[in-house]
Amino acid sequence: MKKVLIAVGILTSVMVACSPKASKTPAPPIATEAATTLVGTANTGGLLISSAKCTKCHGNKTDHVPKQTFTEQEKLMHAMAKKAKLSDQETADLMAYVMANAKK
Numbered sequence: 001m002k003k004v005l006i007a008v009g010i011l012t013s014v015m016v017a018c019s020p021k022a023s024k025t026p027a028p029p030i031a032t033e034a035a036t037t038l039v040g041t042a043n044t045g046g047l048l049i050s051s052a053k054c055t056k057c058h059g060n061k062t063d064h065v066p067k068q069t070f071t072e073q074e075k076l077m078h079a080m081a082k083k084a085k086l087s088d089q090e091t092a093d094l095m096a097y098v099m100a101n102a103k104k
């Protein structure tokens, strides 16, 4: 039964995708694309990292940033941004702060 439902689901989405109406409206950009094109503000990111959005789970991690290079902490920061449910703009701000303050 589950398989049948999945098949119907796939068929429906194929039909929707092929209908002339759907092809006229461009697909909305996916969130990850938006995040990379947004310009972050390091100052705002600095406020974010010490705000309750991040400190509700652990202490202020501002000190962590200069301990690692940007690349070393990029993944972790994206994971934390998700945990904190940051918006794309807030994530860009956080990353700008990390970029500006990470170990060189």
Ligand code: HEC
Pocket: 048, 049, 053, 054, 055, 056, 057, 058, 061, 064, 065, 076, 077, 080, 081, 083, 084, 085, 086, 094
């Ligand atoms: C939902 C809870 C939660 C939120 C919200 C959260 N974190 Fe975390 N964070 C954790 C947990 C749990 C760990 C430790 C385990 C791990 O490393 O995944 C951690 C670890 C970290 C570390 C590594 C700590 C170290 O000393 O090695 C950093 C840096 C960090 N968080 C930054 C942030 C920032 C910045 C934010 C806000 C954008 C944030 N976190 C939001 C749960 C959270």
